[in-house]
Amino acid sequence: xxxxxxxxxxxxxxxxxxxxxxxxxxxxxxxxxxxxxxxxxxxxxxxxxxxxxxxxxxxxxxxxxxxxxxxxxxxxxxxxxxxxxxxxxxxxxxxxxxxxxxxxxxxxxxxxx
Amino acid sequence: xxxxxxxxxxxxxxxxxxxxxxxxxxxxxxxxxxxxxxxxxxxxxxxxxxxxxxxxxxxxxxxxxxxxxxxxxxxxxxxxxxxxxxxxxxxxxxxxxxxxxxxxxxxxxxxxxx
Numbered sequence: 001x002x003x004x005x006x007x008x009x010x011x012x013x014x015x016x017x018x019x020x021x022x023x024x025x026x027x028x029x030x031x032x033x034x035x036x037x038x039x040x041x042x043x044x045x046x047x048x049x050x051x052x053x054x055x056x057x058x059x060x061x062x063x064x065x066x067x068x069x070x071x072x073x074x075x076x077x078x079x080x081x082x083x084x085x086x087x088x089x090x091x092x093x094x095x096x097x098x099x100x101x102x103x104x105x106x107x108x109x110x111x112x113x
Numbered sequence: 114x115x116x117x118x119x120x121x122x123x124x125x126x127x128x129x130x131x132x133x134x135x136x137x138x139x140x141x142x143x144x145x146x147x148x149x150x151x152x153x154x155x156x157x158x159x160x161x162x163x164x165x166x167x168x169x170x171x172x173x174x175x176x177x178x179x180x181x182x183x184x185x186x187x188x189x190x191x192x193x194x195x196x197x198x199x200x201x202x203x204x205x206x207x208x209x210x211x212x213x214x215x216x217x218x219x220x221x222x223x224x225x226x227x
Contacts, residue, residue, distance in 0.1 A: 004155075034215060043117070043205050043218030044156070089155075091216075099212040100146065105155040 003027065004092060004104040012110045019077040021107050023090035026071060030092040033066055033073050034101055038087045044103075047088075048075075080111045115140055119206050119219030126196055126226050133192045134222045136206030141186035146216070147179070148205040156205065162189040196226045 005024040013019050023033070032051040036044035050057045050066045050073070057064050063076040077084050087108045091101035116139040126132050136145065145162040160168040160181055168181035183189040193200055203223050207216040 032213060041220070041223075043119075043207070043220045044216075046114070046215035046217065049215060093213065100158060100161065101216070102158075103156040105153070 004090065004102060006088075006090060006104040006107045008105060008107070010108040010110055012112065013080055015081060015111055015113050017080055019080045019084065019109055019111070021075040021088050021109065023073040023075070023104055024071060025092055028071070028092055030068075032093055033064075034091040034093075035062075035064055035073075035075050036089040036091060036103075038089060038106065044089055077109070080109075082111045082113050085109055085111050114215075115142055115208050115210070115217045117206060117208055117217055117219035119222060121222055122220065123223040124225070126224065128197055128226055130196055131192055131194045132196065132224065133190050134204055134206070136189045136191070136208075136219055138187045138208045138217075142208040143186075143211045144209040145183060145189045146207045146209070147181060147189070147191045148207065150203045150205060150221070152203075159191070159204075162191075193224065196224075198226050201225050 003026045032049055034049045035047045037047055038044040048059055048064045050064045061078045065074045087106040089103050089106040091103045093101050118137045120135050147159040148156040149159055150156050158171045159174045159179055160170040162168050162181050162183040164183045178194055180192045203221045205221040206219045209216045
């Protein structure tokens with residue numbers, strides 16, 4: 001069956017360091033992958049979209065990589081700040097199937113001052 | 114990006130009653146969706162709200178339990194019918210301008226059933 005895996009354990013890092021979050025998937029051929037941020041009591045907020053033919057995409061302090069051979073996406077936040085503390089969700093679209101993304105469970109990031 | 118307003122933001126309801134959640138988008142969008150999210154869990158898609166026609170439900174969700182309306186391109190409602198404690202969850206509305214486009218979410222309705 002199709003599965004999206006994100007680390008269920010919270011990632012704790014010090015302010016100023018680079019945070020790296022992982023999204024692995026199985027049995028998908030996604031046309032693209034999205035990353036969202038979710039704060040407690042709020043809905044997810046879209047951050048970045050990367051397509052299957054793109055290796056890397058950047059937006060300010062954010063960088064996403066997409067390795068369709070490894071079936072993995074890495075999400076990096078450089079020079080992390082306490083305000084970056086949130087849950088980060090990856091979502092995949094299935095090529096040739098539903099265009100509606102399927103969401104992972106998310107990984108909680110805690111940036112300590 | 115679209116701004117999604119969802120209400121109520123929370124409610125506490127009695128078993129056996131029904132609640133209708135409203136979702137308003139500040140601009141016309143092609144697609145609207147309803148999700149459910151348990152604390153610490155992923156978003157589970159309930160249905161796609163289709164403008165002018167019946168919603169498309171995902172496996173495990175049925176129209177009698179979760180009737181959905183979408184009278185136009187900016188508004189949708191989800192009703193949770195005959196509620197039981199198992200329906201306690203966060204219900205989220207989202208909108209997208211089309212295929213392969215990001216989704217924009219409301220802040221959800223936190224529903225508790227006594």
